[in-house]
Amino acid sequence: EDKVVQSPLSLVVHEGDTVTLNCSYEVTNFRSLLWYKQEKKAPTFLFMLTSSGIEKKSGRLSSILDKKELFSILNITATQTGDSAIYLCAFSGGTSYGKLTFGQGTILTVHP
């Protein structure tokens, strides 16, 4: 059965810290891996990764995919209180019309 496992489940840091969130997956016919940030409402898209070893970067956030070892990481440098959220990892596989299967999420809390 296809699955996504995220770790840690929760993380508490102070402003300025760097965090690394992990996502491992088992999926047949892998197409892409996506990261979302969820604050109080809807998940919002961060990154879509399809190729191994190519880092995607947006400001203080970056992510990379390892298709051989079947995992991805999301890095956040110089964290701010506004980074507090649930970070969700999801994969799209096979003939799925873009369907995403989500991990359980990592709850990140950044204290001032």
Next chain:
Amino acid sequence: DAGVIQSPRHEVTEMGQEVTLRCKPISGHNSLFWYRQTMMRGLELLIYFNNNVPIDDSGMPEDRFSAKMPNASFSTLKIQPSEPRDSAVYFCASSLALGQGPISPLHFGNGTRLTVT
């Protein structure tokens, strides 16, 4: 673009009542997804459509749940009769798919928070 629009934002109902959730996808998107989110189970896919046709409804919990997509700009998720265990946030999402692969990532609506007492 207005994004994915869901209504109502909140719904409180009594056990046994019918509940209808509504969704307007992003114009031009041809895939639509209904997800449910709870603390215990996270985000679960209930059903999805491509070009208004249901593709996979294996995530629908039971016969009390049904979904329709009569046209490209509207979908409903109905629960009849509702039960307390249906309490959750229900998200609608849409994307553009070419053939059977995604072109764009999923874009989510703000969800409907359903409470069944």
